[in-house]
Each structure stands twice: as C-alpha cells, then as structure tokens.
Amino acid sequence: MAEHTIKAFDEEIETLRGLIAEMGGRAEAAIEKAMTALQRQDLELAAQVIAEDKRIDVIEAEVEKLVVQIIALRAPMANDLRDVIAALKIVGVVERIGDYAKNIAKRVPKVVGNNRTLEPISLLPSMAQVASEMVHDALNAFAARDADLAVAVVERDSVVDDFYNSVFRTLVTYMVENPKTVSECAHLLFVAKNIERIGDHATNVAEMVFYAATGETLPDRDRGGQSRED
Amino acid sequence: MTEEQAALMPANPKMTARDVKVFYGTNQAIKGVSIDVDMDNVTAFIGPSGCGKSTFLRTLNRMNDTVASARVEGTITLDGEDIYASSMDVVQLRARVGMVFQKPNPFPKSIYENVAYGPRIHGLAGSKADLDVIVEKSLRRAGLWDEVKDRLSDSGTALSGGQQQRLCIGRAIAVEPEVILMDEPCSALDPIATAKIEELIHELRGRYAIVIVTHNMQQAARVSQRTAFFHLGELVEYGVTSEIFTNPRQERTKDYITGRYG
Numbered sequence: 001m002a003e004h005t006i007k008a009f010d011e012e013i014e015t016l017r018g019l020i021a022e023m024g025g026r027a028e029a030a031i032e033k034a035m036t037a038l039q040r041q042d043l044e045l046a047a048q049v050i051a052e053d054k055r056i057d058v059i060e061a062e063v064e065k066l067v068v069q070i071i072a073l074r075a076p077m078a079n080d081l082r083d084v085i086a087a088l089k090i091v092g093v094v095e096r097i098g099d100y101a102k103n104i105a106k107r108v109p110k111v112v113g114n115n116r117t118l119e120p121i122s123l124l125p126s127m128a129q130v131a132s133e134m135v136h137d138a139l140n141a142f143a144a145r146d147a148d149l150a151v152a153v154v155e156r157d158s159v160v161d162d163f164y165n166s167v168f169r170t171l172v173t174y175m176v177e178n179p180k181t182v183s184e185c186a187h188l189l190f191v192a193k194n195i196e197r198i199g200d201h202a203t204n205v206a207e208m209v210f211y212a213a214t215g216e217t218l219p220d221r222d223r224g225g226q227s228r229e230d
Numbered sequence: 231m232t233e234e235q236a237a238l239m240p241a242n243p244k245m246t247a248r249d250v251k252v253f254y255g256t257n258q259a260i261k262g263v264s265i266d267v268d269m270d271n272v273t274a275f276i277g278p279s280g281c282g283k284s285t286f287l288r289t290l291n292r293m294n295d296t297v298a299s300a301r302v303e304g305t306i307t308l309d310g311e312d313i314y315a316s317s318m319d320v321v322q323l324r325a326r327v328g329m330v331f332q333k334p335n336p337f338p339k340s341i342y343e344n345v346a347y348g349p350r351i352h353g354l355a356g357s358k359a360d361l362d363v364i365v366e367k368s369l370r371r372a373g374l375w376d377e378v379k380d381r382l383s384d385s386g387t388a389l390s391g392g393q394q395q396r397l398c399i400g401r402a403i404a405v406e407p408e409v410i411l412m413d414e415p416c417s418a419l420d421p422i423a424t425a426k427i428e429e430l431i432h433e434l435r436g437r438y439a440i441v442i443v444t445h446n447m448q449q450a451a452r453v454s455q456r457t458a459f460f461h462l463g464e465l466v467e468y469g470v471t472s473e474i475f476t477n478p479r480q481e482r483t484k485d486y487i488t489g490r491y492g
Contacts, residue, residue, distance in 0.1 A: 002490040009489065075448060077487040078478050215477030 009074050016066050016087050017143065020094075023059040024139030026052065027094050030101035031132040031198060035125055037105055038191065041112040049105035056098035063091040079212070086212035090142060093201045093208075097135060100194040100201075107187045123170065124191060127163035130156065131195045134202035138209060147213040153206035154218065160199030167192040231264045238469045240268035240456065244409060244439040245290060245327075250304035252285050252294065259285045261463040262304070267409075267456075272431055272440045274454035274471065276447055278491060281460040283443050287411050290441065291327035292320055308409070325352055328402035332414040334394030336386030336401070341378050344386040344397055345369060348405040364404055372400030373430045392423025399430060403438075410434070412442040416449065428453050447487055451475050459483045 004010050030049050037045035067088045070076060076084050134153050141149035168189065175185045210218050231239075231248075243266035252260035260282045267273045275283040285294070292313060294300040306313050313323055325348070336344050345365045346355075355361040365382070369375040374396040378389070386397050395415060402410055412431075416424040431440060431453045444450050450457055451471060458468040459482070467474065467483040478484045485491050 002485055004489045005491065006489060077447070077451075077475050077489075078484050080488045081476060 006074075009070075009080075012066065012070055012074070013080070013083065016063060016070070016084065019059050019063050019066070020087055020090060021139065021143055023056055023063070023091060023094050023098075024135065024142075026056050026059075027097045027101065028132050028135050028139075030056070030098055031104075031128055031135065031195075034101045034104040034108075035128045037108045038111070039121070039125060041108065043109055043112065046105040046108035050102050053098050053102040056095055060091045060095040063087060079215070082212040082215060086142070086208040089208050090139075090205050093204050094135075094139075097198050097201050100198050103194050104191050107191055110187045111184045121188060123163065123167050124188065124195070127160060127167065127192065128195050128198075130163065131160050131198040131202065134160070134199055135205070138202045138205040141206060141209045142212070145209075145213045147210050150206040150209040150213065151218070154203050154210075157199050157203040160196055164192055164196040235264070235468070239266040240271055242268050242270070244269050244309065246305075246307050247286075247289070248305045250286065250289060250302065250306060252282070252289060253301045253303075254297070255299045259463055260289070263460075263463075263465045265458060265465055265468055267439050267441055269408075269439045270436060271455035272435050272442065272453055274450035274457045275441065275443045275460060276445075276450045276457060276486075277460035277466075278486065279445075282463040283458075283460040284413055286460065287413055287441060287443050290409070290411055291324050291329055293324075293329065295320065325405045326407055327409040327411060328405065328407035330395070330398050330402055330410065330412045330415045333418050334391055334398050336389070336394050336397050338385065338387055340383045341369075341386050341389070341397060342382040344401050345404045348401060352405050354405065368400040368404040369397075371403050371434065372396045373426060373433070374400055390423070392419050392426055395419060395423070395427060396430065399427075399434075403434075407438060409439040409441070412440065414443055414445060417445065424449070447475075459486060461486070 034049045067084050138153045171185045175182050246266045248264045250263045277283045288294050345368050346361050349355045349364045416427050454471045457471045457474040459466045467480045
C-alpha cells in the first residue's frame with residue numbers, strides 16, 4: 001500500500017499493528033502453555049501463564065490509547081479508519097482469549113494429584129490445537145489484510161464446536177460411570193468450554209479482519225454449529 | 231454514464247450534467263463529466279488542486295462565460311432546461327443558480343444594500359416595505375440577523391470575515407435562487423466562523439440544491455450527503471458521503487482521502 005504523505009501516520013499504524021501482532025502471539029502461546037501445563041500437570045508452567053497474562057492486558061491498554069490518539073490527531077478515513085476501528089475491537093477480543101487461557105491454567109492445580117488418567121483429556125489437546133490455530137490465522141489475516149484467510153477461520157469454528165459436543169458427551173458418560181471423578185471432570189468441562197469460547201472469539205476477530213480488509217460485513221453465518229449444551 | 235454510475239445518481243435531479251468538457255484554449259480542464267445534483271442533498275466536490283472541481287462548479291451557472299479562452303461542451307440542464315441554450319438569459323440563470331466565493335466579497339455598501347441590491351434589480355420587491363421583509367428574511371436565513379439588525383446601515387465591509395461570508399450567503403438567498411454554488415466558502419475563515427457556515431449549510435439543505443467545493447475533506451464529510459471526487463479533470467467517484475469516506479470504491483479516491491495522494 002502506498003505511504004501516507006505524513007510519514008508519522010504510517011509509523012503510528014505500524015506501531016499499532018506491531019502491538020496487535022505481539023498480543024496475538026502471546027495469546028496463542030498462552031493457550032499452548034496452559035494446555036501443556038494441564039497435560040503434564042505442571043504447576044510452574046500454569047503459574048507462568050497466569051503471570052504473563054498481565055502483559056496482554058498492558059498491550060490492550062496501549063492499543064486503546066494509540067487508537068484514540070490516531071483518531072484525534074490523524075482523522076483516519078476509509079481503509080485507515082476501518083483498520084483502527086478493527087484494531088480497537090480486536091484487542092478487546094484477544095484480551096478475552098488471554099483470559100480464557102489464564103482460566104485454563106488456573107484449573108491445573110484442581111486436577112493434579114490425581115493418578116487416575118482421565119480419558120476425555122485426550123480430546124482436549126487436539127481441540128485446543130484447532131482453537132489456537134484459529135487465533136493464529138485470524139491475527140495473520142489482520143497482519144496481511146487477507147479477507148480469504150479470515151473467511152477460512154470463520155468456517156473452522158464449527159470444528160471446535162463439534163469437538164466441544166464430543167468432549168461434553170464423553171465427560172458426562174465418564175462421570176456417570178466414575179462418580180469419584182466428578183470434581184475433576186467438572187473442571188475439564190470448564191476447560192473445554194473455555195476452548196470453545198476461544199474459537200468463538202477467534203471467529204469474531206476474523207469477522208473484524210474481513211470488515212477492515214473489504215469494507216463489507218460477512219453475511220450472518222449459520223450458528224447451528226454452536227454447542228447444543230449451552 | 232454506465233448503469234452502475236447512473237444507479238449512484240440522486241433520484242430527483244435539480245441539475246444534470248452530461249459529458250461536460252471544458253477547455254481553456256487548447257488545455258482541457260474537464261474531460262467529460264456526467265453528474266446529477268438534487269435538492270435533498272448537499273453535494274460536495276473534493277479533489278486535489280487543479281483537479282477541475284472549481285472549473286466544473288463554474289459551468290453550473292456559466293461563470294466560465296466571463297473567461298475569454300474558456301469553451302464548454304456537453305449538456306447542463308436546470309429543471310430539464312439547457313442552460314447553455316441561446317434562449318437562456320444568463321442574468322436570470324445566475325439569479326436561479328447563486329454563488330458564494332472563497333473570499334467574502336460584500337459590496338462596499340451598507341449591510342442592508344448588500345442584500346437589497348439583487349431583489350431590487352430583479353424587480354422582486356414592489357415597495358420599500360417589501361424590500362425590508364426580504365432583507366430581514368434573507369439575513370435570518372443566513373443566520374446573521376440578530377448580529378446586524380441594529381446596524382443595517384453600517385458598511386458590509388466592516389463586518390468580520392465570517393459575518394461577511396454569511397452576508398454574501400444572505401445576498402445570494404435574497405433573489406430566491408434554486409441552487410447555491412459555494413466555492414471554498416470557509417477557506418478564509420477561522421474554525422468558529424467555519425462552524426457557523428457549516429451549520430447554516432445544514433439549515434439551508436432541502437430549500438436549495440447546494441453544491442460546495444472544498445479542500446477540507448473533513449468539511450465535505452461534515453456538511454454533505456453526497457460527495458464527488460475529481461482528479462485530473464475526471465469525475466472519479468460519486469456517491470453517498472458516508473460510503474465514500476468509509477469504503478470508497480476507487481483506488482484513487484481511497485489514496486486521496488486517506489492522505490496517500492502522491
């Protein structure tokens with residue numbers, strides 16, 4: 001894209017995009033670390049995820065401040081306007097994604113110390129993998145202003161929803177058969193729900209990326225894929 | 231005009247231009263512009279210096295007639311009537327299509343006379359009392375009455391810049407025009423005086439077809455409902471202002487309004 005006549009404007013937009021890239025990277029890493037901590041029952045790693053979430057909150061505040069400044073001082077128009085508005089909305093959503101990862105990490109101590117291997121946990125890493133890739137692709141789509149990639153992210157949301165329904169059924173069955181595991185299973189159910197919400201939020205980011213890139217809003221998609229147990 | 235362009239034109243045009251070309255000697259300033267303007271919308275012409283927006287504005291009331299080297303081709307109509315037809319009375323045309331210029335240019339006469347002059351020469355007032363009514367009504371519509379009602383005999387040139395510009399708008403209104411053309415009406419004014427003119431434009435909308443040329447894109451965004459972007463003598467894009475400023479269709483429009491113009 002051609003440069004602005006006012007170079008400082010380009011620099012501000014670059015700073016903004018850099019902050020969002022960092023924030024997205026951190027959110028993605030938080031999901032992966034939280035899941036690793038859960039699988040390995042690694043309390044230290046879980047604590048690290050919780051501590052690192054603060055940086056995500058800080059970046060959110062920085063982006064909000066910068067967006068207000070750009071709107072006030074540069075009066076952005078057209079694609080520039082859509083970019084900064086999308087940036088403002090995206091950081092709010094990514095901050096929520098970070099919170100879900102933190103929430104997963106907070107549950108790690110609740111399920112450790114139990115030597116029974118919970119079978120349902122085997123589905124969660126794959127589910128988290130898909131959700132985390134959606135976050136990754138949504139933010140890459142923002143960086144590249146790639147509307148097609150954004151659409152691909154939106155379409156993948158149903159995969160996470162299907163995973164969630166599957167995990168839900170498995171956990172319920174497991175709890176019925178092994179009543180002593182109800183407490184752990186309840187925590188795992190929340191983990192699954194958190195991952196499902198991460199998928200939804202990645203979808204929201206992708207929708208905003210699509211708007212920023214094209215100026216059009218995505219047609220209302222079929223939300224039938226959402227978990228039935230909501 | 232393509233079907234797509236035609237779809238973006240207002241429904242009930244007051245003035246229409248078709249394939250308008252303007253030449254200054256051998257230099258072509260306007261390269262085939264087709265556009266409609268209506269009463270319901272304020273229409274803004276934007277574009278970089280030399281893009282032809284002022285030249286085009288001036289074709290709408292034949293101000294280019296006064297430039298010896300200027301030649302206009304194409305068709306421009308007012309209520310369906312060709313304004314370049316030999317039967318058109320240019321003096322009458324300019325009463326119907328009034329103009330406000332960049333620099334406020336009141337006559338070196340009293341405030342009252344500035345407004346009364348047009349109605350008098352066009353025979354719109356039968357008596358002094360009629361004229362008084364027209365002067366008050368015009369100055370009220372121009373948002374200036376309360377500021378000048380006690381000093382109507384003072385010279386128009388003694389007013390502040392913003393007041394002078396509103397006086398010029400009042401003077402244009404006094405002859406009951408149908409269209410008001412404004413060529414950079416605020417570029418010599420401070421932000422407060424500018425805001426008053428913009429508010430006035432908002433109030434006058436619907437009563438007159440208003441076309442405004444402005445270098446200030448924020449002003450176009452604030453006062454107009456339709457925006458036309460001119461570049462190198464062409465009409466690049468014309469459409470609903472909120473669309474033009476959030477999602478322009480043409481790359482050249484986008485580059486200009488986002489400040490990427492080379």
